[in-house]
Amino acid sequence: MTENFRYDSDLTGGSLMVRESRVVADLLLAQADSATWDHAIRVENRLQKPTAASAKRNAQAIRKRLERLEPEFWRAIRDGDEELATQASYCASLERNLLLVEFVESVVKDTYTTRADTLAFYLWEEFLDHQANRAPEILDWKASTRKKMGQVAFRILAEAHYLKNTRDTVLQHVLVRPEIRIMLEDTYRHRILQCLDVSSRRAQ
Numbered sequence: 001m002t003e004n005f006r007y008d009s010d011l012t013g014g015s016l017m018v019r020e021s022r023v024v025a026d027l028l029l030a031q032a033d034s035a036t037w038d039h040a041i042r043v044e045n046r047l048q049k050p051t052a053a054s055a056k057r058n059a060q061a062i063r064k065r066l067e068r069l070e071p072e073f074w075r076a077i078r079d080g081d082e083e084l085a086t087q088a089s090y091c092a093s094l095e096r097n098l099l100l101v102e103f104v105e106s107v108v109k110d111t112y113t114t115r116a117d118t119l120a121f122y123l124w125e126e127f128l129d130h131q132a133n134r135a136p137e138i139l140d141w142k143a144s145t146r147k148k149m150g151q152v153a154f155r156i157l158a159e160a161h162y163l164k165n166t167r168d169t170v171l172q173h174v175l176v177r178p179e180i181r182i183m184l185e186d187t188y189r190h191r192i193l194q195c196l197d198v199s200s201r202r203a204q
Helices: 018-029 034-043 052-066 071-079 082-096 098-113 122-131 136-140 143-159 178-186 190-203
Strands: none
Touching: 018 034, 018 052, 018 071, 018 082, 034 052, 052 071, 052 082, 071 082, 071 178, 082 098, 082 143, 082 178, 082 190, 098 122, 098 143, 098 190, 122 136, 122 143, 178 190
């Protein structure tokens, strides 16, 4: 166990939000100042949210993810087709969420390796119980928080097309776009690339 280790995760903040991420990526690429940012999100409501508070919350969550990546990822999200933007957004989510990375590396990878048909939701709870050995604060998380984080994790995997959908969690094979592979290799994000490649084990 690592002393004082804590997960810095935003899994309760939302799934990939690809459409919204295109807006945030555009603002980042434009180097928008705080006034321009506020006007675009709160006044223009470019994220198309029901309230200014929800728009601000989603924009902040996406921004914290994207700011961990280089501008080429932002351009892929803003200008890319749906598949490219989705995979770049998935990279951002993984970069922001070590907990999700470790879930993919262990549970999802094992599920593909054993050639199971579906990813059972109870595996998320088992995963959290195991990770509590490393990060004891997990034991203090509310059951509702643990469940919501799991639901978001599964939604992310479905939106990235590793699962058929959130109800029918059949595992699917995903081909990583060459553009994404190059960006990850060029920025030495081999761990994230391995997460994206996890479905290749089924094809072997």
